[in-house]
Amino acid sequence: MLPLIEAEELKQLDKSTYTLIDTRGFGNSREHYEQGHLEGALYVDLEDLAAHPEDAANGGRHPLPELKDFAALLGRLGITPQTHVIVYDDKAAANPAARFWWMMKAIGHPLIQVLNGGLQAAVIAGIYPVTGFHSPLQPAVYPIPANYANTVTITEVDRAVKNRGQIVIDVREKPRYLGQTEPIDLIAGHIPGAINVPYLTNLGAGNRYLNANELKEQYQEIFGDVKPEQVIVHCGSGVTACHTLLALEQAGLTGAKLYVGSWSEWSRRDLPVATDEK
Incomplete structure (x- = not known):
């Protein structure tokens, strides 16, 4: 699906x-x-x-x-x-x-x-909003999963940015990546070695995702010989990064991982900070 x-x-x-x-x-x-x-x-x-x-x-x-x-x-x-x-x-x-x-x-x-x-x-498309509240037809029991797959730790990110066989993508807007502004977190900048591919590049007309072929072409050019499984995606706090992970899935480039802590964790750990263009 x-x-x-x-x-x-x-x-x-x-x-x-x-x-x-x-x-x-x-x-x-x-x-x-x-x-x-x-x-x-x-x-x-x-x-x-x-x-x-x-x-x-x-x-x-x-x-x-x-x-x-x-x-x-x-x-x-x-x-x-x-x-x-x-x-x-x-x-x-x-x-x-x-x-x-x-x-x-x-x-x-x-x-x-x-x-x-x-x-x-x-x-x-003619599906118009309504008011009022809706409740589930019937509560269910969802089995507790074993884990969240395809996540990485801050230690794994630190290793990845130093490894030519891996890519770490920061999906925040370029001014935040370059440290020109930081509206949320305590320090401006980005993880040294991470490249900037703003999530907005996933979108075309009407704020819809580009089609699968366009997304695949865009990201294959970025990845080069690096397999999707060796790609880590992050943002400010592990939310917007999921937009790019969805884009990759739509393009058939499966296996990229999420750094959940993202910049909000990295920037609070006294780790190196970069403000230059990668």
Whole structure:
């Protein structure tokens, strides 16, 4: 199953055959959801998709939740390992939608897709928002997964940036990568040796992902002889990086890994910081 689904495809699906997830909240704010959401969508906040550490130096600002907690969330949503899940946001999947997709893939859930173009694309296709709240038809029990696959530690990243056979990609906007601005974390700059491929390069017209062939061509040029399995992707806190991991999956370049702690962890560990162009 491809990670992206188009709004026109969504219109053709029987609503009883999938669970729709709206991830537009942040900080347990349901404001956008309450103002209008796609019919039948269940609400998930970014805070549901992360643990809440006291010290971001160990795991970053949005470390992954405990596996038992994520399984419990899925159960409350009525999701089982057999459920086809479709998720959307209003940020071209650059925030919680791609993170939710990646977490589901990382625990081995095969039936998970992101709505290409998000809420805006749905409206253009004639799927209009509704108000009111929706609840799962029936809570479920989701088995606790064994692990989150395809993650790396800060130590592995440190080794990778010094290895010509690996690539570390920073998907943040170039001014943040170059240390010209840093609106969130304590120190500006980037991991020495990491290259900058902003996540926005994954997008084309209408804030939709480029097609699979365009994405494949773009990233194969960057990778050269390096296999996708030797690629590590990060951002500020392990959320937006999932946008690029989704793009790679759509392009058929599977196996890249997520550095969850990302810049928010690295920049708090008294490690080297770069501000030059790689």
